[in-house]
Amino acid sequence: MLSPATHTLAQILDSRPSTIHPTSLDIVMSTITVKVEFGGGLELLFSNQRSHRVALPARVPVSYSNPFSPPSAAGAEQGIQNSEDAPKKPVDLSYLIFWLRDNLLKERAELFIENGTVRPGILVLVNDADWELEGEGEYQLKDGDEIVFISTLHGG
Amino acid sequence: MPPRTCALCNDARAILKRPKTGQQICKECFFYVFETEVHNTIIEARLFKRGDRVAIGASGGKDSTVLAHVMKTLNERYDYGLELFLLSIDEGITGYRDDSLETVKRNQQQYDMPLKILSYDELYGWTMDAIVSQVGKKNNCTFCGVFRRQALDRGAAILNVDHIVTGHNADDIAETVLMNIMRGDIARLGRCTSICTQGEDTIKRSKPFKYAYEKEIVMYAYFKKLDYFSTECIYSPDAYRGHARAFLKDLEAARPSAIIDIIHSGEAFEIKEDVKATQKNQQTCKRCGYMSSNELCKACTLLEGLERGMAHAAVTDRARKKLDAEGPAPENLRQIPLFRLPASLQAHSNGETGVR
Numbered sequence: 071m072l073s074p075a076t077h078t079l080a081q082i083l084d085s086r087p088s089t090i091h092p093t094s095l096d097i098v099m100s101t102i103t104v105k106v107e108f109g110g111g112l113e114l115l116f117s118n119q120r121s122h123r124v125a126l127p128a129r130v131p132v133s134y135s136n137p138f139s140p141p142s143a144a145g146a147e148q149g150i151q152n153s154e155d156a157p158k159k160p161v162d163l164s165y166l167i168f169w170l171r172d173n174l175l176k177e178r179a180e181l182f183i184e185n186g187t188v189r190p191g192i193l194v195l196v197n198d199a200d201w202e203l204e205g206e207g208e209y210q211l212k213d214g215d216e217i218v219f220i221s222t223l224h225g226g
Numbered sequence: 227m228p229p230r231t232c233a234l235c236n237d238a239r240a241i242l243k244r245p246k247t248g249q250q251i252c253k254e255c256f257f258y259v260f261e262t263e264v265h266n267t268i269i270e271a272r273l274f275k276r277g278d279r280v281a282i283g284a285s286g287g288k289d290s291t292v293l294a295h296v297m298k299t300l301n302e303r304y305d306y307g308l309e310l311f312l313l314s315i316d317e318g319i320t321g322y323r324d325d326s327l328e329t330v331k332r333n334q335q336q337y338d339m340p341l342k343i344l345s346y347d348e349l350y351g352w353t354m355d356a357i358v359s360q361v362g363k364k365n366n367c368t369f370c371g372v373f374r375r376q377a378l379d380r381g382a383a384i385l386n387v388d389h390i391v392t393g394h395n396a397d398d399i400a401e402t403v404l405m406n407i408m409r410g411d412i413a414r415l416g417r418c419t420s421i422c423t424q425g426e427d428t429i430k431r432s433k434p435f436k437y438a439y440e441k442e443i444v445m446y447a448y449f450k451k452l453d454y455f456s457t458e459c460i461y462s463p464d465a466y467r468g469h470a471r472a473f474l475k476d477l478e479a480a481r482p483s484a485i486i487d488i489i490h491s492g493e494a495f496e497i498k499e500d501v502k503a504t505q506k507n508q509q510t511c512k513r514c515g516y517m518s519s520n521e522l523c524k525a526c527t528l529l530e531g532l533e534r535g536m537a538h539a540a541v542t543d544r545a546r547k548k549l550d551a552e553g554p555a556p557e558n559l560r561q562i563p564l565f566r567l568p569a570s571l572q573a574h575s576n577g578e579t580g581v582r
Contacts, residue, residue: 190479191471193448
């Protein structure tokens with residue numbers, strides 16, 4: 071017996087006209103997934119969970135990670151986040167920092183972000199290298215990147 | 227951005243920008259320079275001699291965990307000939323120290339070093355939980371600081387070691403310099419940058435990480451995958467130090483050499499002889515035999531306040547006068563066990579007084 075609900079995604083894609091295929095590929099490429107880890111006590115601000123997988127849009131509004139216009143304020147005032155024609159850039163580490171604050175952080179944002187970047191005393195590693203070698207907030211994230219945030223401010 | 231190669235070996239991928247020098251170095255070179263700099267600090271300050279029994283003050287936190295690892299590594303690599311011990315103080319803080327002591331117990335296995343845990347409860351009859359329930363969260367750090375200092379010395383005496391090394395790092399020392407300046411505590415300013423403090427017949431304390439940046443200590447722990455515990459003490463941390471620390475981190479972000487520069491400034495102050503002279507002469511506490519600048523040591527005074535239900539007595543001079551006005555300490559007052567120096571120091575100080 072064939073149930074109409076057993077179509078796989080591949081079958082659906084196969085049944086569609088071939089001209090649509092590039093669009094479905096675009097969808098695949100339009101988000102990237104990165105692994106985020108917290109350590110040194112920072113995990114306490116993120117539901118006490120050390121490891122997270124985060125899916126992000128591959129291109130993001132330029133203004134979102136602008137240190138001088140926090141997204142909550144800028145987004146509300148100018149509606150930039152919803153605007154399709156807002157200028158975009160490839161997703162970078164500073165976008166991730168704001169995204170983490172707005173989506174995963176559970177308490178005391180001031181212990182994570184200060185003046186548009188991570189608070190001094192928080193170390194950041196990109197694929198196991200000091201982010202100071204990778205351009206800090208301007209580092210462009212790639213699918214599969216591993217980003218580690220470690221607080222140095224806790225206990226001796 | 228293309229991967230950068232190590233400035234030292236010109237071969238492997240750089241993984242760290244050193245805050246002290248700005249150099250970009252690879253993992254193996256980082257381990258090597260970090261360990262070698264600590265070794266150089268130890269050699270230049272002549273901290274140890276062959277056969278020394280040395281206790282590592284271990285809290286389970288990042289600094290002391292890295293210190294235990296590096297001390298073990300260097301002792302083997304350079305054949306210092308030291309006997310190393312782990313010494314931990316259990317302040318009796320539920321949900322904080324009990325967890326971090328589990329880390330120290332794992333370190334004992336990992337580093338194959340004997341471990342001694344001494345608790346406030348067995349020494350003073352009071353846990354920090356009990357103290358906080360009586361004095362509140364405001365002044366409890368005073369109790370904890372005084373009690374820990376004495377507990378470490380007593381633990382060292384039990385282990386029969388005459389030298390304690392602690393994980394204080396460059397950031398900690400720079401913070402202390404700033405705090406002493408802001409408080410106008412010139413006598414302490416003169417002392418706080420010394421790598422080693424030792425009186426004639428006291429247990430030596432030293433800081434092999436005096437020039438090690440916190441950033442590098444944390445990176446070392448991360449890349450070596452060391453097992454450490456990181457939670458803030460649940461009884462509000464020292465707020466004043468917190469401000470100094472945040473300020474220092476801001477300075478470091480703007481100019482990484484700030485930390486070493488502040489230590490250098492602290493060292494460069496020359497303390498006038500008449501300021502030094504105001505420091506009281508050391509004597510021994512008439513109640514417990516511990517080193518003291520008064521008849522009663524600070525721990526005995528604090529303990530008496532707790533036992534008599536007047537815990538603020540030793541925190542303020544006014545309260546101390548009130549305590550004295552209540553009359554002498556009762557006969558049955560709980561006392562801290564008599565302090566005895568390690569055998570090696572007793573022989574040492576006897577010998578010295580004998581000769582001179």
